Amino acid sequence: MTIPIAADLNETALAIFAIVVGVTLVVTYLASKRMTGAVQFYAAGRAITGPQNGFAIAGDYMSAASFLGIAGLIFLFGFDGFLYSVGFLVAFLTVLFLLSERMRNSGKFTIADVLSFRMNERPARAAAALGTLSVAGFYLIAQMVGAGVLIEALVGIDFNLAVILTGAFMLIYVVFGGMLATTWVQIIKAILLMSATIVLTLFVLGEVGWNPVDLFNEAKAKSPEGDAYLKPGLFLASPIDTVSLGIGLVLGTAGLPHILMRFFTVPNAKAARSSVMWAVVLIGGFYVMTTALGFGARAVLGEAGVEAAGTGGNLAAPLLAEELGGGAGTFGGDLFLAVIAAVAFATILAVVAGLVLSASAAMSHDVWSNIVRHGRDSEREEVLVARIAALSIGAVAIFIAVLGGAGLNVSFMVGLAFAVAASANFPALLLSLTWRRFNTTGAVTGVIVGTVSSILLVIISPTVWPGPDSEGGAFGFYDLANPGIVSVPLGFLGCWLGTMLSKEERRAERSFDELYVRSETGLGAEAGTGIGLTGRPAGRAPASAM
Amino acid sequence: MPGEEKGVPEPQSVTAGPEHHPEIDWIAAERSPEFRELIKKRRSFVLPATIFFLLWYFGFIILAGYAEDFMGESIYEGFTVGYLLALTQFIMVWGLGWLYLRRADRSFDPLARKAAETAVEAGRKSGAEAQAPGRFERQADAGTGREVQPS
Numbered sequence: 001m002t003i004p005i006a007a008d009l010n011e012t013a014l015a016i017f018a019i020v021v022g023v024t025l026v027v028t029y030l031a032s033k034r035m036t037g038a039v040q041f042y043a044a045g046r047a048i049t050g051p052q053n054g055f056a057i058a059g060d061y062m063s064a065a066s067f068l069g070i071a072g073l074i075f076l077f078g079f080d081g082f083l084y085s086v087g088f089l090v091a092f093l094t095v096l097f098l099l100s101e102r103m104r105n106s107g108k109f110t111i112a113d114v115l116s117f118r119m120n121e122r123p124a125r126a127a128a129a130l131g132t133l134s135v136a137g138f139y140l141i142a143q144m145v146g147a148g149v150l151i152e153a154l155v156g157i158d159f160n161l162a163v164i165l166t167g168a169f170m171l172i173y174v175v176f177g178g179m180l181a182t183t184w185v186q187i188i189k190a191i192l193l194m195s196a197t198i199v200l201t202l203f204v205l206g207e208v209g210w211n212p213v214d215l216f217n218e219a220k221a222k223s224p225e226g227d228a229y230l231k232p233g234l235f236l237a238s239p240i241d242t243v244s245l246g247i248g249l250v251l252g253t254a255g256l257p258h259i260l261m262r263f264f265t266v267p268n269a270k271a272a273r274s275s276v277m278w279a280v281v282l283i284g285g286f287y288v289m290t291t292a293l294g295f296g297a298r299a300v301l302g303e304a305g306v307e308a309a310g311t312g313g314n315l316a317a318p319l320l321a322e323e324l325g326g327g328a329g330t331f332g333g334d335l336f337l338a339v340i341a342a343v344a345f346a347t348i349l350a351v352v353a354g355l356v357l358s359a360s361a362a363m364s365h366d367v368w369s370n371i372v373r374h375g376r377d378s379e380r381e382e383v384l385v386a387r388i389a390a391l392s393i394g395a396v397a398i399f400i401a402v403l404g405g406a407g408l409n410v411s412f413m414v415g416l417a418f419a420v421a422a423s424a425n426f427p428a429l430l431l432s433l434t435w436r437r438f439n440t441t442g443a444v445t446g447v448i449v450g451t452v453s454s455i456l457l458v459i460i461s462p463t464v465w466p467g468p469d470s471e472g473g474a475f476g477f478y479d480l481a482n483p484g485i486v487s488v489p490l491g492f493l494g495c496w497l498g499t500m501l502s503k504e505e506r507r508a509e510r511s512f513d514e515l516y517v518r519s520e521t522g523l524g525a526e527a528g529t530g531i532g533l534t535g536r537p538a539g540r541a542p543a544s545a546m
Numbered sequence: 547m548p549g550e551e552k553g554v555p556e557p558q559s560v561t562a563g564p565e566h567h568p569e570i571d572w573i574a575a576e577r578s579p580e581f582r583e584l585i586k587k588r589r590s591f592v593l594p595a596t597i598f599f600l601l602w603y604f605g606f607i608i609l610a611g612y613a614e615d616f617m618g619e620s621i622y623e624g625f626t627v628g629y630l631l632a633l634t635q636f637i638m639v640w641g642l643g644w645l646y647l648r649r650a651d652r653s654f655d656p657l658a659r660k661a662a663e664t665a666v667e668a669g670r671k672s673g674a675e676a677q678a679p680g681r682f683e684r685q686a687d688a689g690t691g692r693e694v695q696p697s
Contacts, residue, residue, distance in 0.1 A: 079617070079628055083610055086635045090603045093639055096646060097592050217624040230626050231618030232610040239611030246607035250600075273650060277643050284636050514572035520584060523575075523662040524567045 009156040013338035017155070020192070020346050021169060027184040030533055031177035038379045039529055041178035041386060042109040042361050043264040046528035048183055050271040054278020057262050059186030060354040061088075061253075061279070062193060062286060064146050064347050065414055070287070071320075072313025073235060074294020076306065078223065080235035081294055083242065085287035087249030089280065094254040096276040101269035102433050102519040103260055108526055110358075111257050111425060112366040114519075115432050118511035120440040122371050127447040129366040131425040132257040134451055135417045136359035137397070139256075140352060142413035144401035146314075147348040152406070153310065154318055154341035160402050166345075167398040170352045174360065174390045179265055182353045184533055189343075189350035194286060196343045200317070201289045203324040204296030215292065218299035229298075241480050248484030252418035255425030258354040261361065267528035293317050300324065312411070318344070356390050356397070363389035409464065416458045419483045423491035424450030431495050433519055436512045438495065439505035445498025450491030457483035571672065575665035584657040591649050595642055602638055606631050 039045055048056065063069075066088065073081030107113040112128030144163050151162035173181045208214040216230060223229040236242040253259060263272045297305060297316040300323050309316040318340045322328055325336030364386035369377050377385075401408070424447045431438045431446070458464060463481045480486070518524055575581060609617055610628065617628030 079610075079626075082629070082632055083607070086603075086606070086632050089639055090599065090635055093596075093599045093642060096643060097596050101650075213623050213625045216626070216629070220624065227618060230624075230628070231614045232628060233614045236611070239608075242611035243604070243607055246604060250603060270651070270655065273647060277647055280639050280643050284639060288633075288636060510573070513576040517572055517575045517581060517661070517665065520588070521581070521658040521662040521665075523570075523665060 010154065010334070010338060010341065012334050013155045013341040016338050016342035017345055020188075020342050023188060024169070024173065024181075024185045024346075024349070027188070027533065028173050028177035028181040031181035031184065034180060034533070035176075035178060038109070038365075038383055038386075039526075040180065041383050042261075042357075042365065044179040044183050046265060046267050046526060048265040048271075048275075050266060050274035051278050052183070052187060053262055053266050053271065053275035054282065055190045056183045056186040056265075057259060057275060057279035058282040058286070059188075059190035059193070059350045060258055060262060061256075061283060061351075062190070062347065063143060063351045064150060064344055065142075065410075066286070066290070067193060067197075067347055068150065068314045068317050068344060069312060070290045071293035071297065071317040072309060072315070074290060075297040075301075075309060075316035076313040077235035078219070078225070078229035078295075078298075079232050082291060083232070083236065083245070084249070085290050087246055088253070089284050089287050091250045091253030092276060092280045092283070094250055095259070096273060096280075098430060099254055099260065099433075100263050100272045100276050101522075103263045104266060104269045104272040105522040105525045106433075106515055106519040107264060109261070109264055109365045110361050111260055111429060112362065112370075114515075115428055115443060116370075117515045118432070118508045119443055120505070120508075123444050124440050125366045125370050127428070127444045128425075129362040129371075131255070131420065131428070131447050131451060132362040132366075133359055134455075135255065135421045135425065136257055136355045136362070137393075138413045138420070139258075139417035140355045140359070140393070140397045141400050141404070141408070142410045142417065143348055143352050143355065144397050145404060145406065145408045145410050145413075147345070147352070148401060149406050149410075150314065150344055150348070151341075153315060154337070154344065159406050163398055163401045166348060166352065167394050167401075169349055170356055171391060171394045173349070173353045174357050174394075175387045179357060180533060182350075182357050183262075183265060185346075185353055186350040189346040190282060192343050192346050194282060196340060197286055197289045197293065200296070200321055200324065200340075201292040204292045204300070204320070207296070207300060207324070212292075215295050215299060219295035222298050222302040224303055238479070240485065241482055244480055244482040244485035246484075247488055248415075248418050248422050248482050251426050251484070251488055252422035255421030255429065256417075257362065257421075257425070258351075258358040260429075261354075261358045264526075268525065269522050293320065296320055352397075356394050359393045360386045360390035363393070412458060412464050415461075415463075415482065416454060419454035419458060419487055420451050422484055423454045423487035424448075427488070427491040427495050431492075433515065435499075436509055437499055437504070438512075439499050439502060439508045441502035441505075442495045442497075442499030446491055446495030449494025450487060453487045453490045454483055457487055567666075567669065569669035569672070570665050571669060572665075574668060575661070578661060578664050578668075580657065580661040580664045584654065584661050587657055588654050591646065595646065599638060599642060603635060606635060 035041060036045070070081055070084050073084065103114060106117060110128070111132055112125040115128040116124035144166060147166040148159040148163040151157050151166070152159045157165070173185050204215065205212065208218055220226065220229050225234060228234060232242070236245065266272050266275055294316065297320040300320055301316070305316065305319055308319055318337055321336040321340040322333045325334070326332030364382050368385045369375060369382045427450060428443045428446045432443060457480070460478060461481050461483065462479050609631065617626065617631070619627045621627055621630060
């Protein structure tokens with residue numbers, strides 16, 4: 001996709017990029033000075049406060065798909081785009097009620113710590129690592145390709161170079177600064193993203209005379225769809241697919257390894273739950289404003305903006321910013337566009353850093369330290385392996401993104417990540433914490449069934465096969481674009497069948513009591529021991545009350 | 547300084563102590579009245595709240611899927627039913643989140659502390675004769691050869 005603004009290098013945007021990157025590199029340097037070992041590398045010494053973690057969760061969660069993608073979908077299809085916003089937010093109630101505190105109380109660094117707690121350690125950890133690596137891998141590649149496409153369009157840097165640059169910064173944060181640097185990159189990104197969105201929203205509201213209801217009418221008037229623009233059904237034509245999407249969104253978030261990993265960075269369960277509250281205030285506020293961005297783009301740019309906004313309307317928000325700043329070619333317009341481009345870049349960096357960190361933790365802590373070395377390795381070795389794993393995962397992701405190029409189906413990858421998270425990680429994790437009879441065979445079967453069914457169903461979905469966005473599926477009887485309504489029950493069924501068909505595992509049932517008491521009371525939970533970015537000892541990090 | 551050994555000194559307190567608690571009889575702790583009280587209280591909030599938010603959310607999604615015209619009806623000068631219902635989802639998340647946090651601070655946390663104290667106290671009394679094997683004994687007898695490591 002070529003648009004006029006991509007014709008040559010946008011120097012203003014490059015300058016703002018440089019400032020953002022400069023600040024994050026300083027943060028990484030400070031964090032690297034405080035690197036003391038595994039707890040610091042994976043969990044920032046558990047010294048992140050509740051509010052800080054809330055901002056970091058928001059920064060970790062709101063990808064470019066949220067910022068540019070949802071604004072674009074609302075711009076193109078009206079109401080249906082907003083369904084994504086609602087689902088992405090409601091998902092946090094699942095996290096808050098079922099997982100956040102229990103993860104903090106009973107885990108150390110990875111999902112596998114909780115999943116394998118009362119299981120036969122090696123197979124359970126291998127299954128959990130499979131779930132984590134699939135989700136993080138698919139999501140990472142999607143974000144890298146998205147980064148390349150966006151930066152090429154907004155700044156004029158070549159796709160391949162943009163992917164490599166994004167990957168390089170991501171690896172610098174993770175390898176040198178670990179979780180502490182990643183956290184602060186995410187906090188900075190969340191602040192930038194919220195500020196930019198608030199400013200754009202105020203400008204949009206100003207355009208319609210500060211009356212939000214007029215925004216709807218103006219947007220509707222500018223859409224050739226008329227009344228249908230404010231109704232569901234323009235994007236998600238099949239009702240059952242809409243429900244399936246809802247299931248995937250609401251349960252998928254509770255299985256995203258890079259989000260769950262954030263709960264290991266706070267000192268206690270109280271901080272974990274308050275961080276979710278901070279996150280939903282930020283994320284909810286942001287998603288309400290996606291309406292202003294999407295409908296605002298429709299009202300301001302009109303139908304003429306559709307072509308310029310490119311595939312999926314991804315460039316609707318940047319074009320809106322340019323127009324609100326004064327239009328293409330004006331100083332204000334260039335500045336606004338440059339700022340939004342930089343915010344989008346920061347957005348992607350924060351998400352990919354979180355993803356690569358969670359994937360490297362699964363490789364080093366689960367696969368290497370516990371499965372290969374039976375826990376006999378030193379802490380120094382584990383952290384070294386984590387860094388090597390991050391480098392390798394990052395290199396593979398860059399390679400696939402460059403090889404696949406801009407044409408790689410990004411929505412397919414993101415859909416796959418959420419489907420595996422909801423169908424493999426979430427059922428196994430929830431059942432290991434709540435079902436006494438659940439055992440190793442059940443966990444392994446559930447994760448494999450959930451992962452394989454998600455991948456198969458996404459491959460045969462009409463958006464992927466026989467061709468991109470083809471009419472009807474490859475098979476007449478199955479035409480869902482979102483697999484959740486089938487794959488999530490399959491994941492649970494896999495857990496249940498595997499458990500019931502295998503012999504009772506007395507150890508798993510007996511240690512259920514231990515996991516249950518630990519996860520509910522925080523008895524024996526890992527304490528905060530690390531050092532904050534400012535050098536303040538973590539022990540005194542206040543368990544923030546919200 | 548980089549720690550060579552796994553395990554870092556941790557402050558001694560009931561809820562933030564070292565992970566390894568060989569003295570605790572987890573089965574007894576799970577059956578203690580204090581723990582049952584915590585579970586009852588937490589469940590009496592979390593279960594209805596979860597059912598409510600799932601119903602409210604999927605009710606909305608099903609309406610969006612199957613009742614397009616209803617969702618598109620204007621209730622105030624072009625502001626639609628669908629959008630209003632979508633906004634109630636945001637209010638619901640913030641409201642339920644706030645309620646849960648308040649309940650957790652006032653009710654669940656003190657109960658959890660009490661249940662933990664009871665378990666530690668019982669463990670201390672029975673001393674070294676702790677009956678139930680904890681997590682680490684389990685791993686050792688699982689024959690994985692994994693050494694018992696604090697943290």
